[in-house]
Amino acid sequence: MSFLKISNLYKNYGQVEILKDINIEIDKGGFLVLVGPSGCGKSTLLNTIAGLEPITSGEISINGNSVAGLHPSKRDIAMVFQSYALYPNMTVAGNIAFGMEIRGVPKDERDKAIKQVSDILQIGHLLDRKPSQLSGGQRQRVAMGRALVRNPQVFLFDEPLSNLDAKLRVDMRTEIKRLHQRMKTTIVYVTHDQIEAMTLASKIAVLKDGTLQQFGTPAEIYNSPANMFVADFMGSPAMNLLTARLENGEGGLNVMLERPGEKPLALPIKNANGVLGGYSGKEIIFGVRPEALTDPDGADRNARSIAEGECLIEVVEPAGSDTFAVTKLGGKEVVARLRADAAIHAGQKTKLAFNLDKAVFFDPKSQLRIA
Ligand SMILES: Nc1ncnc2c1ncn2[C@@H]1O[C@H](COP(=O)(O)OP(=O)(O)OP(=O)(O)O)[C@@H](O)[C@H]1O
Ligand SMILES: [Mg+2]
Numbered sequence: 001m002s003f004l005k006i007s008n009l010y011k012n013y014g015q016v017e018i019l020k021d022i023n024i025e026i027d028k029g030g031f032l033v034l035v036g037p038s039g040c041g042k043s044t045l046l047n048t049i050a051g052l053e054p055i056t057s058g059e060i061s062i063n064g065n066s067v068a069g070l071h072p073s074k075r076d077i078a079m080v081f082q083s084y085a086l087y088p089n090m091t092v093a094g095n096i097a098f099g100m101e102i103r104g105v106p107k108d109e110r111d112k113a114i115k116q117v118s119d120i121l122q123i124g125h126l127l128d129r130k131p132s133q134l135s136g137g138q139r140q141r142v143a144m145g146r147a148l149v150r151n152p153q154v155f156l157f158d159e160p161l162s163n164l165d166a167k168l169r170v171d172m173r174t175e176i177k178r179l180h181q182r183m184k185t186t187i188v189y190v191t192h193d194q195i196e197a198m199t200l201a202s203k204i205a206v207l208k209d210g211t212l213q214q215f216g217t218p219a220e221i222y223n224s225p226a227n228m229f230v231a232d233f234m235g236s237p238a239m240n241l242l243t244a245r246l247e248n249g250e251g252g253l254n255v256m257l258e259r260p261g262e263k264p265l266a267l268p269i270k271n272a273n274g275v276l277g278g279y280s281g282k283e284i285i286f287g288v289r290p291e292a293l294t295d296p297d298g299a300d301r302n303a304r305s306i307a308e309g310e311c312l313i314e315v316v317e318p319a320g321s322d323t324f325a326v327t328k329l330g331g332k333e334v335v336a337r338l339r340a341d342a343a344i345h346a347g348q349k350t351k352l353a354f355n356l357d358k359a360v361f362f363d364p365k366s367q368l369r370i371a
Helices: 042-050 092-102 107-121 136-148 166-183 194-200 218-223 228-233
Strands: 004-013 016-026 031-035 057-062 077-080 154-158 186-191 203-208 211-216 240-249 252-259 262-268 283-288 306-318 322-329 332-339 349-355 360-362
Touching (some): 031 042, 042 154, 042 186, 228 360, 252 306, 262 306, 306 332
Parallel strands (some): 031 203, 077 154
Antiparallel strands (some): 004 016, 252 262, 322 332
């Protein structure tokens, strides 16, 4: 049975629909990440789970019980806000223990809890400091410590890492993952960073304009995006989404891609399914991630369907571990991911390998994935 269940949830502010028919459920101990562009409704959804915002219709239940009408303090949830919201006049220890003090937890128990979470978060040496004497990452840990001592049924995190610099973000991301593996508490985590979403989540919910675009495991979202929005949003560099035609040719169905100054590139698809066959003679959107478009030597040896084609390289961008090359197909810039030591330069014509096992196809009108 799912532990946290959100059913047919609508949330309006006045006349404006902010969340529309959201359906999400996760198991106990799951790590749900809500991801989407700014303003899509992530914080609003989190706040409705916490009980900080009333819902317009629908239902939220935790562990089989509806939380409708339950005050936030009765939901057994702890929330970590983006701003940390620490009490500036209290020490770290005071901040961590404050909630327990309010609830009348005896001092020796409070001290034990402070000791326990400060060991986990490695902030034992900071307990007597005030928040103003801490770095961003340390404050973030204190805010987490304050949530951890509550030992709640569900943790809610609203972009907890967005104030940190790039290096610290990555460190804290690993730390949160480790913490979750150890505590096994159910987590709902908001971010607009798709890499954070991929690395932390057991399930991802992708939102856009208040509607759920896709709900699935990170692999499902990455490999089988439900529509062009999800395909474009998840992954960095982004998936190449190219206008192409499907044509029946010698080797079966071909993806035809326009190239500047040459006849179109034809990529024969092996094992094309019937749905795709129905698009023969029509325009489709061909989606290929940069890592599925490589130098022929770098192509996945286990792939069943690889097609090669001459492409004119316009820009070469060495990125250390890989080299990205930009070419033009279907009237758009296309990013290929080559080996770091690929001997390639701008202006050169070279063969690129398309791993068609990894390619996805979208209907240009509905923007939904068809294969
Ligand atoms: N109290 C409010 N009254 C009216 N509209 C609101 C209120 N709070 C949020 N909104 C609107 O609801 C929409 C969703 O806001 P929300 O804060 O949930 O977005 P978000 O996905 O968390 O964005 P961000 O990534 O920028 O934090 C936005 O269009 C916002 O302007
Ligand atoms: Mg927000």
